[in-house]
Amino acid sequence: MKTFLFYAALSCSLLASCENAGNSINAAAEKEEEEKKNITKRDYSITKANSYSDLFLDSSAMEQYITKRKDLDASIIRRLRSFYNARNYQFAWFTSEGLTEQARSFWNLHDYVTTYDKDTSLRDKILQKKMDALIAEDSLSVSASGDFIQTELNLTQHFILYHLNNYEKGFIKRKEMERFIPYKKQDAVAMADSLLNKKHKNDKYFEDVNEPYRLLKEQLAKYSEITKKGGWRQVPPAKSLKKGSKSAAIPFIKKRLQLTGEMPGSDTSQLFTDTLENAVKVFQKRLGYTTDGIVTASLIKDMNVPAQQRLAQLLMNMDRMRWMPTEPTGQLIVVNIPEFILHVYEGKQKAFDMRVVVGKEAHSTVSFSGDLTTIVFSPYWNVPSSIVKKEILPAIQRNSSYLEQQNMEITGNVDGLPEVRQLPGDKNSLGKVKFL
Missing domain, CATH: 1.10.101.10 (PGBD-like superfamily/PGBD)
Known part of the structure; x- marks a missing residue:
């Protein structure tokens, strides 16, 4: 009787173990299947002939990046893989000519949330230093090499984190986020149709919080129709x-x-x-x-x-609006660069306007938003390295008294390039007062 009970107990134990093992295997398989659903399939229709960027990375390079980054959460890893599958592993933030406009726009947004919204999860001193150097260097040759791949993937990681941290769950769908950055060269009419045919629920994170975007979209519909009819x-x-x-x-x-x-x-x-x-x-x-x-x-x-060119300009400006922080409220200073006018608002009511100097097109700054916290009287102007290289050094070679005549001085040297600043005074490019 005891022997029977022992074998019976053993049989039950083995059956339970097998059942538990089977359940574990099934659970693991279900989890793997669920994760596959949350990863976009690789889009092989994107090629070097039709891609937005001319640079591609190998999928193994991303896997190496993931392996080295021990701090990456499983959901971030899954989103990274999905993001680059959607682009067929095309670079998102660089072309062979340097940083894309989207990269510069995102970094402005990144600076805004880390500085004003105090989002500490996005702070990265190494990436900050790297991006500052890349933005200052306006004549850059990029290749799909290790250093640029690391920066590319790091930017994408921060881009994913930014969306997860700043929008409630489900507000921006994963596939919408993956298409946020251009991935294919598209005809302006086709791109306009794609935007105009979007359901509000898939575009609400722009339309609901960004009035300029909504107004531009209204104009897009009009100019798209005009273009289709021949302009x-x-x-x-x-x-x-x-x-x-x-x-x-x-x-x-x-x-x-x-x-x-x-x-x-x-x-x-x-x-x-x-x-x-x-x-x-x-x-x-x-x-x-x-x-x-x-x-x-x-x-x-x-x-x-031509109407098609105006349509393309509307699309470009809508893309810029997508990278602006949520439209602030209260007392606002708004500079409309093409208009050369500064508008001051008290809430929704315009208080006054004034004309402004917005600089040369060659030295353009990406649109940005920030809080005015400081006023500096008689400011110094720290000349950007790109201007030092392209304008100041050739001018010094032609005229040894150039710095003195322009009220400038050399304050240091970085990588063989002098650091130049302009002293306060009538010749100072920033004027008599600087707002920060």
Whole structure:
């Protein structure tokens, strides 16, 4: 009897063990299957011929990065793999010519949340130093080598962390995040259709919190329709036209402005009317001209920019809006760079405007948002290394007194390049007051 009980107990134990083992195997298989569902399949349709970036990394390089980063959470690892599968392992933040505009925009956003929102999880001194150097170097040759691969993957890791930390779960879907950065060269009309056909739930994180993005999307719909219908006819050359003028070019101008909504009605006469003058002023304001209602050769040139090119510009600016922090409230200082105007707002109410100097196009700064905390009187200007290399050093070679004449001095040397700063005074490029 005892022997029977022993064997019976042993049999039950073995059965239980087998059942538990089977359950464990099934659970592991289910978990693996579930993880596969959360990883985008590799998109082999992306090739060097149609990719947004001309640089690709090997999947083994990413696996090496994951192995070395012992601190990576399993969900981050899964998202990294999914992110690069969606791009067929194309670089997201670099081309062979250097940092992409998206990389610079994301880093501005990164700086904002680490500085003003105090997001300590995104602080990385090594990456910060690397990015500062890359941004300062505007003539950069990039290759798919170890150092750039590490920076590329580190930026993507921070990009994923940023979204996880700053948006509630499910607010931005994983696949939307993976398509956030351009991955294929696309025709402007096709790209516009893709954006306009998005359901609100997939675009709400821009439309709901970013008013400029929503307004640009409204214009995108209009210009997309115009482009599909063939755009607008070219306005023929004409001398300066103003109210009261008569010209064969005026009917073309009227049709052009009626098409894009600046001019109401259907008048196509050769007379420059009050209605046309008002329409021209609206068009001028949109393009940053002085609103005097006078049609010049320069204005006609802007009217003749093809509709498809204007559509591409709208798409580009919508992409820039996607990288801006959530629109702040309260007292705001807003600089509209193309307009050369600074606007001051008290809540939603505009307080006043003033003209500003926004710098040269060659030395452009990516759009950014930040808190004004400091005013510096009689500031020093620390000249960026790229300007030192391209402008200051050649000027010194031509004229040994250049630094003295420009009220500049050398304060140090980094990697064989002098550090130059401009002293306070009338010649200082920052003016008499600097706002930080």
